[in-house]
Amino acid sequence: MTLRHLFIPLLTLLSLLQAEDGFVPVNSVAATVNGEVITKSEIRMAALPIIRQLSERYPKRGPEFQRQTEKTLKRVLNEMIDRELILDKFKELGGDIPEQTIKEEVKNQIDQLYGGDEVTFLNELKRIGMSRKNFEKSQRDKIIVGSLKQQRYATVGAITPSEIQNEFNKEKARFRDTSKDVGDFYKIFLPPGKSQQEFDANFVKGQKIVEALKSGKRDFQQTARELSTDGLADKGGEWFGVKRGDLNEEFAAVLFDSKPGDILGPVPSNFGFSIIKVKKLHFTLPTKITPEIKNHIENKLSAEKRLLAYESWIKRLRNDSLINIYAFKD
Numbered sequence: 001m002t003l004r005h006l007f008i009p010l011l012t013l014l015s016l017l018q019a020e021d022g023f024v025p026v027n028s029v030a031a032t033v034n035g036e037v038i039t040k041s042e043i044r045m046a047a048l049p050i051i052r053q054l055s056e057r058y059p060k061r062g063p064e065f066q067r068q069t070e071k072t073l074k075r076v077l078n079e080m081i082d083r084e085l086i087l088d089k090f091k092e093l094g095g096d097i098p099e100q101t102i103k104e105e106v107k108n109q110i111d112q113l114y115g116g117d118e119v120t121f122l123n124e125l126k127r128i129g130m131s132r133k134n135f136e137k138s139q140r141d142k143i144i145v146g147s148l149k150q151q152r153y154a155t156v157g158a159i160t161p162s163e164i165q166n167e168f169n170k171e172k173a174r175f176r177d178t179s180k181d182v183g184d185f186y187k188i189f190l191p192p193g194k195s196q197q198e199f200d201a202n203f204v205k206g207q208k209i210v211e212a213l214k215s216g217k218r219d220f221q222q223t224a225r226e227l228s229t230d231g232l233a234d235k236g237g238e239w240f241g242v243k244r245g246d247l248n249e250e251f252a253a254v255l256f257d258s259k260p261g262d263i264l265g266p267v268p269s270n271f272g273f274s275i276i277k278v279k280k281l282h283f284t285l286p287t288k289i290t291p292e293i294k295n296h297i298e299n300k301l302s303a304e305k306r307l308l309a310y311e312s313w314i315k316r317l318r319n320d321s322l323i324n325i326y327a328f329k330d
């Protein structure tokens with residue numbers, strides 16, 4: 001590491017981190033990348049759409065909301081570090097973005113996030129401590145990053161026939177006609193109850209049964225005879241040769257995404273709860289690569305190659321840079 005590298009974070013902090021539009025307090029800094037500052041407000045603004053979704057999912061904003069929010073902020077921070085690295089590369093290449101493109105992107109953001117209400121948009125910027133100038137800069141940066149990423153992705157080579165064949169052999173079950181799926185399984189069925197309280201109590205009862213079955217404290221078929229309330233309880237809950245189309249969609253999705261020996265559930269439905277032990281799944285696998293399958297495999301492998309090439313490029317950029325993280329750490 002050079003003396004320049006040692007002094008960049010120190011000088012940055014001692015100068016109280018001059019931003020493009022003025023003074024940035026030290027405690028607002030989330031990270032520096034080669035001396036460039038990433039602020040906490042930038043990260044919160046970038047994470048805002050996701051945090052809004054989390055607020056709707058966890059209206060009480062309890063521990064899980066906090067955990068998911070912290071996870072989101074850490075992920076956004078890492079994305080913004082990568083962004084700064086890409087911007088450095090863009091400057092090195094002498095690139096430029098027209099001002100009109102930036103203005104259009106800002107307008108799109110206001111339309112999408114705030115229904116075109118500029119006042120609400122400006123109030124939100126004020127609340128999180130970000131100027132409009134810095135927001136416009138963030139949109140410019142986003143356009144640049146997207147453009148350079150696209151260039152990196154475009155350099156990936158063609159998918160070879162052997163790669164397509166190998167992927168097909170490995171993932172045949174994914175390309176099957178699922179309407180022909182047939183399952184052999186054992187089932188314990190519990191009624192839903194006549195009230196929400198009974199519904200909740202029966203679900204908890206189902207969870208305890210599953211725990212006992214998985215730990216070996218209970219035998220599945222014997223438990224089915226004792227507790228199940230469906231027509232096959234006296235046979236130990238045997239449901240063999242059941243076609244996918246004869247099952248409700250949620251039940252089928254759980255069953256046919258499992259493997260023999262799995263104990264699943266309780267799976268809720270309008271009729272009650274099902275606890276399942278998978279005996280065997282019968283799939284009709286494709287024997288040849290159709291044009292549709294070939295196209296699907298090519299798209300998948302191309303995406304994987306592009307992502308791998310991009311991650312390798314970013315890793316090289318990170319290794320050649322000085323990165324200091326001050327907030328949202330693990």
